[in-house]
Amino acid sequence: MSGHVSQTAAPSHSDHSASPWGGGTSPYKVSYGKMMMWFFLISDAFTFSGLLTAYGFMRHKYEDIWPTAGDVFTHFPFYDGHIELAYVALMTFILIASSVTMVLAVEAGHRMKKKSVQFWMVLTILGGAIFVGSQAWEWYHFIHGTEHGAYLLEDGVTVMRHKIDPQTHVLEEGTFLVPENREGSLTEFSGFKEVSGNEAAVMKSTATHIHGANLSHNEYGIPLFADFFFFITGFHGFHVFSGVCINFIIFLMVVEGKFEKTGHYEMVEKSGLYWHFVDLVWVFVFTFFYLL
Amino acid sequence: MDARDDIYEYSLDTHHSEEAGKKMRKKFMMVLALLSAVTIIEVGMGMIWSRDESMKDILKYTFIILTLVKAGYITMIFMHLGDEKKSFQWTVLAPYFVLIGYLIFICLVEATYAGGTRPGIENYFGF
Structure with missing residues (x-):
């Protein structure tokens, strides 16, 4: 309790020391501003957690x-x-x-x-x-x-990416990866399948070449x-x-x-x-x- | 501005001595070293094992636990929550833990079913 305690408040504090929740005291021993900062931070933490x-x-x-x-x-x-x-x-x-x-x-x-x-x-x-x-x-x-970008397919969401070795970061020419739908489902996926040759050329013909990401499409995969x-x-x-x-x-x-x-x-x-x-x-x- | 007498400027530790300060500074440096070390370990583990399917779950839970350790040090030492009264600590933490625990639980459960039943879900429940 050292430091700056407002002079008028100090006596009433000692009067009520028997019951910290009886009013007239600060039961948390925290100043108003600091407590409100904490409460604001909790609400902000909820936002971020959401x-x-x-x-x-x-x-x-x-x-x-x-x-x-x-x-x-x-x-x-x-x-x-x-x-x-x-x-x-x-x-x-x-x-x-x-x-x-x-x-x-x-x-x-x-x-x-x-x-x-x-x-x-x-x-x-x-x-x-x-x-x-x-x-x-x-x-x-x-x-x-x-530099090499990716191909945004006709549906405007799915992206056909170049196959790149994750260790060496070397691009495998002519081989691409597309999300593979689960059997009988349009919204469930089971990883990527490799596409190359003629199949890739057909998909490419209706696709848009894109670089990087924004809110509607993403070169690296799902938007x-x-x-x-x-x-x-x-x-x-x-x-x-x-x-x-x-x-x-x-x-x-x-x-x-x-x-x-x-x-x-x-x-x-x-x-x-x-x-x-x-x-x-x-x-x-x-x-x-x-x-x- | 005149001091208002209906506002209490109570804080547990608005002032401290030189010696106490020395001790606290040492503690902060220890925490800095610890947080940095944990971050470096995390990135290193990620570099080595992130593409190893068999390590996926171990990595996931290790990262989450290490993150909670870091978060604990930041709130308890840097934000001085550890120095506040017990009642105040719980006032801050309890609502958060209860509500976010529930939110995380419900979202992870629902994400499994969102957008139709996952194929093979019938086996999941054993019928």
Whole structure:
């Protein structure tokens, strides 16, 4: 109970100490702002869970033809070859590191070290900005796709892809993969079948050559993969962006010396909660979208 | 702005000493090392086994467990939920666990049947 307790509130607190729920006290020992931030984060966590569960639903339904993220996200800046998921792993590390710098800012605030709070907040804002930039870079590559592209068949949904060796990333000329329907079913699939020669030529004649992904078609396979990718990483990216903005505003308040005047840095703690939450969500997005 | 007397500015730990800070910083660095190590292990496992059909289930559950471990450290240490009162911890976590547990259960079950019966479902129930 050290620190800044509002002077008028302190006596009534001790009056009611026998019954914490009797009113006039704070039974959770948490300030109003911090508690409301937590409640907001729970509601936000529900939103993200809803999105990820919807993703899980569709992925489970189309399990047999769902693209492997390792085949899609293989780019790395300033490197021509393919390294699976290396860049996403780096992004994850950057976000975790910026979470640590944020918690260090909060810790410095507890010791009322203004300079230190400023320093760590600048690093946090930088980390967040780098992460948003990296996500933009990922989107760019996903939207533009590969050089060889794929063929969107007549139905406007199914994609005929080049067969590519997953280990060497070498393209097998003239051989393609198309989703194979389960016997007697149009909506159930049992993996991919190889198509080549004349059969492939016939399918190609009515198909459109496409590159990359957008909301209606996806070079790497089922369009739902792209839809969920854009929606979930986009929604998360928007959270990161707003987190950077909020942190920047709080940073300006720190520089102004506002919290030196109020006597505590709890505002940094509150924006810190939001920032850690963004990191927390990314941990789940990383696992369910990229790793699995 | 005048202080309002109907709002309580109670927090368990708005301030702490230099020594306490030193200990906390050490703890944060340990957590950073742990989270990074787990991420590297996950990506490494993915690179080695992601196309091995026999490892699919093991990988899936390992990843989910490791993710929950990471999430636990982030909420408990970085977000300081571990330092809050027990009652507050449960106020935050209990509704989440109950509702999301139900949502995940119902979605995974329904996804098995969505868009018509899966061929072979009759064998699934043994009749």
